[in-house]
Amino acid sequence: MSSNDSPTNRRAAGGRPSASTRSGHPSGSQGRERIAQKKREEEAAAARSRRTRRLTVGALAVVGVLVVGVMVAVTVAPSDPQRSVAVGLPVVPGPLGPEGVPIEQGPMLASTASAATGQPVDGVECNSTEQVAYHVHTHLSIYVEGVLRPIPAGIGIVSPVGQQAPAGVFDHASQCYYWLHVHAQDGVIHIESPAGHSYVLGQFFDLWGQPLSSDRVGPATGPLTMWIDGHRYRGDPRAIPLGSHEDVQIDVGRPVVDPHSVRWAATSL
Numbered sequence: 001m002s003s004n005d006s007p008t009n010r011r012a013a014g015g016r017p018s019a020s021t022r023s024g025h026p027s028g029s030q031g032r033e034r035i036a037q038k039k040r041e042e043e044a045a046a047a048r049s050r051r052t053r054r055l056t057v058g059a060l061a062v063v064g065v066l067v068v069g070v071m072v073a074v075t076v077a078p079s080d081p082q083r084s085v086a087v088g089l090p091v092v093p094g095p096l097g098p099e100g101v102p103i104e105q106g107p108m109l110a111s112t113a114s115a116a117t118g119q120p121v122d123g124v125e126c127n128s129t130e131q132v133a134y135h136v137h138t139h140l141s142i143y144v145e146g147v148l149r150p151i152p153a154g155i156g157i158v159s160p161v162g163q164q165a166p167a168g169v170f171d172h173a174s175q176c177y178y179w180l181h182v183h184a185q186d187g188v189i190h191i192e193s194p195a196g197h198s199y200v201l202g203q204f205f206d207l208w209g210q211p212l213s214s215d216r217v218g219p220a221t222g223p224l225t226m227w228i229d230g231h232r233y234r235g236d237p238r239a240i241p242l243g244s245h246e247d248v249q250i251d252v253g254r255p256v257v258d259p260h261s262v263r264w265a266a267t268s269l
Contacts, residue, residue, distance in 0.1 A: 089230045089247070089261040092141065092187070093148075098165035100267035101139065101186040104150035109142055110218040112154050114209030118176055122203040126158055126176035127194075134196040136244035137269045138189045139262045140204075144220040146255040155208045156181025156190075180204045180242070188262075188269065191242050201248065202238030212238050222253035230259045245269075 094102030118126045142149050153171045154160040156178035160171035171183050179193040180203060191199055205212040214237065215221055226233040226240065227249040233240060240248055245264040251257055 089259055092139070092247075092260045092262050094186075095167075097168040097184045097186040098170040099184055099186055099188055099269060100167075101184075101188050101262055101269070103168055103185050104141070104148060104187050106148045106150055108152055109144070109149035109220065110152070110208070110210050112152050112208070115155055116158075116178065116207045116209065118158050121178070121207050124179045124193075124199070124203055124207060126156075126178045128176050130177050130190075130192050131179060131194040132192050134191070134193045136191045136242075137264075138191065138242040138244075138246045138248060140187045140189055140201070141247075141249045141260060142217055142220075143249070143251045143257045144217075145222075145253040146251075146257055148257075149220070150185050151182060151187050153182055153185045155204070157183070178207055180207055189242060199242045200238060201240040201242060202236075204242065205238070217250055217252050220252040225251040225256045227251075227259040230261065 092102045092104075094105050097103040116126070120126070140151060142151065153162075153169065157171050157173045158175040158177075159173065161174050162169040162171050164170075168184060173181075177192070179191065179197075180199060181190050181192070182188065183190060189204055193199075202212055205218075208218075210218040212218075214224060217224065217237070224237060226237060227247075228240065229247050237250065242248075245262075247259070247261045249257075249259045
């Protein structure tokens with residue numbers, strides 16, 4: 001081979017590219033651009049990964065808050081989901097009656113012998129049919145010296161006629177219904193009137209024809225301990241409101257019985 005054909009002379013003369021160039025490895029500005037492009041792609045992938053991790057952590061945090069909220073709700077909510085008020089109170093005792101409320105058992109507090117017979121009482125009228133424009137229910141329990149004294153059926157129902165139901169007797173009126181009345185011996189006062197008026201326990205006792213004061217409930221006398229939905233009430237017993245699904249309990253004398261409640265959601269009331 002002559003000196004003119006040596007690799008050095010061929011490179012100097014602008015001959016074929018060197019072996020390093022033919023092998024495909026980048027060189028010069030092209031190589032630097034490829035390296036920079038690769039670095040940019042790696043940085044973009046890393047940024048996407050960080051965003052994904054942040055979104056995942058955020059989602060897990062939200063789920064955690066929801067789970068804790070549900071656990072707290074389950075913990076503080078009543079074990080009986082049918083109770084919306086008076087949470088945690090024992091249930092009114094007795095076998096279920098025709099309205100799905102336990103029948104009050106024991107010696108009657110007072111009869112209906114002196115109850116109103118159709119004339120208006122304290123602005124409460126007696127109509128031939130039940131007025132249901134305003135229709136709510138209050139439960140009343142009365143204990144005398146620790147003994148439950150039932151409220152009789154038929155208060156506020158003039159000339160009641162008892163209808164036998166599978167779970168007990170249910171009274172209907174043969175003449176008229178007062179806006180406050182009791183269908184069964186379960187302590188449930190039906191408040192049914194042509195307009196949304198406010199009614200109080202004193203009006204119900206006046207319809208019953210029984211006294212009610214700070215130291216007397218019907219024929220029973222003594223210091224009163226009163227409860228509304230499990231909370232102590234220290235006002236005038238005659239002013240106790242008759243509200244929707246309220247549990248009113250009055251203890252006359254001692255011992256005082258812990259307040260009870262009705263499973264309202266299990267009834268048709």
